[in-house]
Amino acid sequence: MTPSPNAPSSSPQPVKILALLHTTPVTVPDLSARAAQSAPNIRIINLLDDSLLSDVMAAGEVTPAVSARLRHYLQAAQDAGAGAIMTCCSSVGQALEDLAAEVQLPVLRIDLPMAARASALGERVGVLATVPTTLAPTADLIERLARQEGRPVQVTRKLVDGAYDARLAGNGEGHDRLVLAALQGLLDEVDVIVLAQASMARLLPALGDTGGVPVLSSPESGLAAALESL
Structure with missing residues (x-):
């Protein structure tokens, strides 16, 4: 039987692919x-290299060697057929942006939607981080987005000393206690608080009363934007 020319095609639709670049297994x-x-219909490719963050932290910046590896992962995502790649680490976000023109797919930052919302919610933005190399990129991104929109912004940067070491040592409770204490200390100083690292989102259920101060994290909004880009 000859199929009708108006019959719907039975060819399967190509699977959309999103590549996620991780610098810690915690976010996977x-x-x-x-x-x-x-x-559920989107295929996720997880690219994990936990040496990236440790090398950035050791040098205090993204080194040429780290940039070379980032370039490799961008190309790997493109070769795998990804429709977009998103970095899940703020410490290398700017470096990925700088390399974006070298590939033919969107290169996204997980913290971009969060930073945009923070800059729109108030002039006084608090940024909490447990890793020093994440603190500055997140704060800089918020300031940059506010400038682009012509909004005044004052960013208070708070590094939670000892929290990252506690987590590395397996002391999750100690990490959480330090971060929550630092967050409580910021509430009277800012209009909105940003959790700079995606891995900090798990603290949201434990926040308690923040006195009406919004506390933002990046996984939900960042992932939603990445999926929409496909």
Whole structure:
């Protein structure tokens, strides 16, 4: 039987692919689970290199060697057929942006939607981080977005000393206690608080009363924007 020319095609639709670049294994299960729940038809490719963050922290900046590896991962994502790649680490966000023109796919930052919302919610923005190399890029991004929109902004940067070491030592409770204490100390000084690292989002259920001060994290909004880009 000859099929009708108006019959719908039975050819399968190509699978859309989102590549996620991680610098810590902590973010892999959380973002994979979020993607599976919100977009089960999207294929997720997780690219994990935990030496990236340790090398950036040791040097205090993104080195040429780190940039070379980032370039490799961008190309790997493109070769795998990804429709977009998102970095899940703010410490290398700007470096990825700088390399974006070298590939033919959107290069996204997980913290960009969060930073845009923070700059729109108030003039006084508090940024909390446990890693020094994440603090400055996140704060700089918020300031840059505010300038682009012509909004005044004052960013208070707060590094939670000892929290990262506690987590590395397996002391998750100690990490959380230090971060929550630092957050409480910022509430009277700012209009909105940003958790600079995606891995800090797990603290949201434990916040308690913040006196009406919004506390933002990046995984939900960042992933939603990445999925929409496909």
